[in-house]
Amino acid sequence: MIKVIVNGCLGKMGKVLTKSIFDDEAFELVAGVSREINETTSYNAYSNILDINEKADVIIDFSNPTTLKDMLTYSKKTKTPLVIATTGYTNEELNMISEHSKEVPVFHSSNMSLGVNLMLKLVEISAKALSNFDIEIIEKHHNRKVDAPSGTALMLANEIQAVLDNEFNFGRHGKNAKRKENEIGIHAVRGGTIVGDHSVIFAGKDEIVELNHTALSKEIFAQGSLQAAKFIVNKENGYYNMKDIVSL
Ligand SMILES: NC(=O)C1=CN([C@@H]2O[C@H](COP(=O)(O)OP(=O)(O)OC[C@H]3O[C@@H](n4cnc5c(N)ncnc54)[C@H](OP(=O)(O)O)[C@@H]3O)[C@@H](O)[C@H]2O)C=CC1
Ligand SMILES: O=C(O)C1=N[C@H](C(=O)O)C[C@H](O)C1
Numbered sequence: 001m002i003k004v005i006v007n008g009c010l011g012k013m014g015k016v017l018t019k020s021i022f023d024d025e026a027f028e029l030v031a032g033v034s035r036e037i038n039e040t041t042s043y044n045a046y047s048n049i050l051d052i053n054e055k056a057d058v059i060i061d062f063s064n065p066t067t068l069k070d071m072l073t074y075s076k077k078t079k080t081p082l083v084i085a086t087t088g089y090t091n092e093e094l095n096m097i098s099e100h101s102k103e104v105p106v107f108h109s110s111n112m113s114l115g116v117n118l119m120l121k122l123v124e125i126s127a128k129a130l131s132n133f134d135i136e137i138i139e140k141h142h143n144r145k146v147d148a149p150s151g152t153a154l155m156l157a158n159e160i161q162a163v164l165d166n167e168f169n170f171g172r173h174g175k176n177a178k179r180k181e182n183e184i185g186i187h188a189v190r191g192g193t194i195v196g197d198h199s200v201i202f203a204g205k206d207e208i209v210e211l212n213h214t215a216l217s218k219e220i221f222a223q224g225s226l227q228a229a230k231f232i233v234n235k236e237n238g239y240y241n242m243k244d245i246v247s248l
Helices: 012-022 065-078 091-100 114-129 151-164 219-232
Strands: 002-007 027-033 058-061 082-084 105-108 134-141 167-169 183-190 196-204 207-215 238-240
Touching: 002 012, 002 219, 012 027, 012 219, 058 065, 058 219, 065 082, 065 091, 082 219, 091 105, 105 219, 114 151, 114 196, 114 207, 114 219, 134 151, 151 183, 151 196, 219 238
Parallel strands: 002 027, 002 058, 058 082, 082 105, 105 238, 134 183, 167 183
Antiparallel strands: 134 196, 196 207
């Protein structure tokens, strides 16, 4: 049985994930962490990860970048592998994660779904094949989402940039907002309870190719993170992502 700490346990994703853990006999929830413990839980819940006494095999994190430092401190002290799903990190924080992976195994992905990870490959192929097309990314999420653009939109944009070296344009406005030839437009839509929707549009002369992924439940992200947890528990120190799990 894999013993799990859930960081962000009372958040939207944390609640879905803790239920998935209870429903799966391969996992045991040993503790949860949320900023404010304002409800009774059937497991040990803490407001700071550094207060946890239980020993776990893995930490799964769906929280907020503000929890990163303490989470890394705890993970380093206890040598507990990390599955990081939180988005919205600065470059400095991303570097901290990457440095941490030299001492503890880290699995990091801004999207734990199988479909988006296939989409990353399709985007790479399309960027190579349609290099003279205009490329725009549109992401749509629920009205409670904190960060914009989404971590997934940035992953998709980075995949394209690795092929074409484009600049990013985070939303156009104003009198002189004409599209530059070599840019990727990245646009964030927020509304209602949209779980997560990502489109990459390749627009050429008289033709359009559009790649789209629509998440229909948060469950897919929870299941993906559990798959990642199974993968990482016995790995060497290092930085892993969905490409290490999904065979393409
Ligand atoms: N990689 C992936 O596949 C996916 C990643 N995500 C990412 O996971 C993260 C959590 O998403 P979601 O569950 O919807 O978010 P919620 O806002 O519902 O939950 C956030 C959790 O983090 C805690 N928290 C700690 N510090 C802060 C802070 N300063 N501000 C806000 N929350 C804080 C919250 O505690 P409290 O409840 O006490 O406020 C809560 O437990 C986001 O970064 C999101 O983008 C989401 C879905 C899929
Ligand atoms: O906050 C969310 O909900 C989601 N966040 C991730 C992101 O920022 O890409 C993944 C998913 O789209 C849901």
